[in-house]
Amino acid sequence: xxxxxxxxxxxxxxxxxxxxxxxxxxxxxxxxxxxxxxxxxxxxxxxxxxxxxxxxxxxxxxxxxxxxxxxxxxxxxxxxxxxxxxxxxxxxxxxxxxxxxxxxxxxxxxxxxxxxxxxxxxxxxxxxxxxxxxxxxxxxxxxxxxxxxxxxxxxxxxxxxxxxxxxxxxxxxxxxxxxxxxxxxxxxxxxxxxxxxxxxxxxxxxxxxxxxxxxxxxxxxxxxxxxxxxxxxxxxxxxxxxxxxxxxxxxxxxxxxxxxxxxxxxxxxxxxxxxxxxxxxxxxxxxxxxxxxxxxxxxxxxxxxxxxxxxxxxxxxxxxxxxxxxxxxxxxxxxxxxxxxxxxxxxxxxxxxxxxxxxxxxxxxxxxxxxxxxxxxxxxxxxxxxxxxxxxxxxxxxxxxxxxxxxxxxxxxxxxxxxxxxxxxxxxxxxxxxxxxxxxxxxxxxxxxxxxxxxxxxxxxxxxxxxxxxxxxxxxxxx
Numbered sequence: 381x382x383x384x385x386x387x388x389x390x391x392x393x394x395x396x397x398x399x400x401x402x403x404x405x406x407x408x409x410x411x412x413x414x415x416x417x418x419x420x421x422x423x424x425x426x427x428x429x430x431x432x433x434x435x436x437x438x439x440x441x442x443x444x445x446x447x448x449x450x451x452x453x454x455x456x457x458x459x460x461x462x463x464x465x466x467x468x469x470x471x472x473x474x475x476x477x478x479x480x481x482x483x484x485x486x487x488x489x490x491x492x493x494x495x496x497x498x499x500x501x502x503x504x505x506x507x508x509x510x511x512x513x514x515x516x517x518x519x520x521x522x523x524x525x526x527x528x529x530x531x532x533x534x535x536x537x538x539x540x541x542x543x544x545x546x547x548x549x550x551x552x553x554x555x556x557x558x559x560x561x562x563x564x565x566x567x568x569x570x571x572x573x574x575x576x577x578x579x580x581x582x583x584x585x586x587x588x589x590x591x592x593x594x595x596x597x598x599x600x601x602x603x604x605x606x607x608x609x610x611x612x613x614x615x616x617x618x619x620x621x622x623x624x625x626x627x628x629x630x631x632x633x634x635x636x637x638x639x640x641x642x643x644x645x646x647x648x649x650x651x652x653x654x655x656x657x658x659x660x661x662x663x664x665x666x667x668x669x670x671x672x673x674x675x676x677x678x679x680x681x682x683x684x685x686x687x688x689x690x691x692x693x694x695x696x697x698x699x700x701x702x703x704x705x706x707x708x709x710x711x712x713x714x715x716x717x718x719x720x721x722x723x724x725x726x727x728x729x730x731x732x733x734x735x736x737x738x739x740x741x742x743x744x745x746x747x748x749x750x751x752x753x754x755x756x757x758x759x760x761x762x763x764x765x766x767x768x769x770x771x772x773x774x775x776x777x778x779x780x781x782x783x784x785x786x787x788x789x790x791x792x793x794x795x796x797x798x799x800x801x802x803x804x805x806x807x808x809x810x811x812x813x814x815x816x817x818x819x820x821x822x823x824x825x826x827x828x829x830x831x832x833x834x835x836x837x838x839x840x841x842x843x844x845x846x847x848x849x850x851x852x853x854x855x856x857x858x859x
Contacts, residue, residue, distance in 0.1 A: 417449055418442070424530050425506070435506070438722040478509075480526060480567040494564035496524055496571065505658075507531050507540060512574065515559075521574040522559060526567055537568055544570040546614060546659040554605035556625070556655045575655055577628040580706070581621035588713040592744060593778070595710035598624065600774040601654045602703055607767035609659075610696035616659060617694065619702035620683040621709065625655040681725045682715045686758050689726050696767055697760040703770070704755030704763075711748070712740035716756060730758070747777055 418439060426439055443449045481491030481498055490498040496513040502523065503510050508531075513524040527540045544561040547570070551557065557573040580598065583590070590598070602624055609616060616623075685701035687694055708716040716734030719725035734756055737749045751773055757763045764770050 421530060421533060421536070423449065425528075479529065480565045482565075493524065493526065494562060494569060496522065498524065504528070507536060513571070515571070522571040523556075523574045524569060524571050526569045529567070532567075540568050543659045544568075546609075547572065549612065550605075550609055550614075550659075552605055552608040554601045554654055554656060555608065556657055573655075575625055575627050577626045579622055579657075580624040580626055580654075580710075583626060584621055584709060589741075590710045592711065592748070595707060596748070596774055596778055598626070598654055598710065599703060599707045600771055600778070602656060602706075603700075603767045603770045603774065605654070605656045606696065606699050606703070607771065609656075610699070610767055614659075615694050615696060616656070616699050616702075617688065618658060618680065618683075619656075619699050619706065620680045621706055622680075623656065623658045624706065625657055627653045627655055681722050681729075682717060684726070684729060685760075686730050687760060689730060695760070697763045697765075700755050700763050700767060700770060701757075701760075704752055708734060708737070708752055708756070711744050711752075712737060714740070745777075751777070 422435075422439065423443070426443075478491065481493050484491045484498075486497065488499075490500065490511065492498060493511075493513070495517075496515060499512045499514060501509070502512055508525045508527055511524045511526070513522050514520070515522055527537065531537075531540075541561070544558060547556065547558040548561060556575065558570055559573070560571040562569060602619070606616060606619070683702040683705045685694070685698040686692075687698060705716055712735075714735075717725060717728040717732060719728050737744055737752060751764075751770070754763055755770070764773070
């Protein structure tokens with residue numbers, strides 16, 4: 381059962397079998413949340429073409445139907461986002477685009493910031509700008525994340541710095557390491573591990589689906605990283621392909637592959653490790669400030685757990701639902717819940733069941749499908765108890781369940797092929813040499829024992845003279 385906090389109405393059942401009145405309440409709840417006016421900074425980001433793509437459509441639909449937000453847009457278009465004349469010179473253009481940067485000291489650099497050489501732009505996100513940078517004192521590449529100037533209000537500053545504090549408190553193999561947190565030129569920033577590779581989102585946009593062994597490995601590593609966060613009382617709340625980075629090279633010693641290589645030949649899956657990124661929406665399981673704007677749902681709808689939508693309590697199982705959505709997409713080539721817009725997608729998460737995996741990906745074994753079914757349960761109590769349980773079950777599947785991994789997902793099929801029998805283990809030369817030595821030792825021991833029992837007492841052969849003496853005393857035979 382899903383329940384919402386007091387004041388929002390009780391939802392006793394959101395499955396398709398629920399009564400129409402209850403489903404109507406769910407729709408009213410979603411529409412009310414979607415209709416809430418966004419903050420001014422979000423509209424500014426929309427006008428600057430810097431809002432995350434998954435938020436653009438829903439925000440534009442809201443503005444079209446809201447006179448208050450239309451007024452805000454008109455005011456911003458005539459003031460804040462008035463087109464500025466281009467300044468001559470590259471340095472001036474860069475200073476205009478990134479006013480928090482100091483002038484560069486070396487040709488080709490974007491600038492300097494807090495002692496770092498800023499080399500190039502990596503990406504602009506919804507809250508921060510990430511640069512490839514270098515720490516001159518250590519001669520080490522870092523990823524420098526800086527809070528966007530249009531997100532400089534107190535709420536976003538606190539969220540940004542909280543992300544840095546959380547990342548710093550989670551030293552783990554599958555969580556991006558953080559080196560420094562600070563504020564420079566009145567702009568919060570943090571320097572983190574510089575990684576080479578690509579996000580899972582980029583990989584899925586290109587390949588659409590992943591081989592089963594690789595999908596299981598990625599899911600297991602993310603679950604291990606989440607287990608570390610959950611054990612410290614933190615919930616990520618925004619697990620999605622864009623926040624899972626597939627590392628092919630890193631400044632961390634011993635991690636990664638040579639440049640340009642995403643895998644090694646004759647391996648079960650690419651030799652990549654994952655890194656969980658972006659703890660900007662993370663929060664303690666209990667307590668802690670809720671830095672979500674009132675009435676706004678932060679996160680990506682396609683991977684959002686039902687309790688995130690209804691405003692219910694969240695815990696580690698909330699992240700497991702999102703991870704289940706990611707695993708489903710890696711195996712089937714599509715998300716388990718989808719709709720024409722944000723409202724339709726959230727309604728599907730609350731009311732619909734995911735399409736049968738056996739039809740979308742017949743190469744996936746039933747034991748994997750069962751795990752996915754549990755991870756995507758509407759009720760958190762029906763999901764695995766914690767991330768460690770998911771890790772253990774994935775390890776069992778990887779080592780004990782043979783899977784067909786080289787066929788792409790089918791367009792439509794209702795046949796589930798049974799798992800192939802486990803391959804016979806081939807015995808090496810060392811095994812046969814060892815067995816031969818044991819057999820020889822047994823034969824030698826058996827020969828010694830036979831010789832001991834079949835020989836006269838004492839084990840010595842009697843002298844020839846004594847033998848003749850005994851035969852001379854024998855009575856002669858009668859004639």
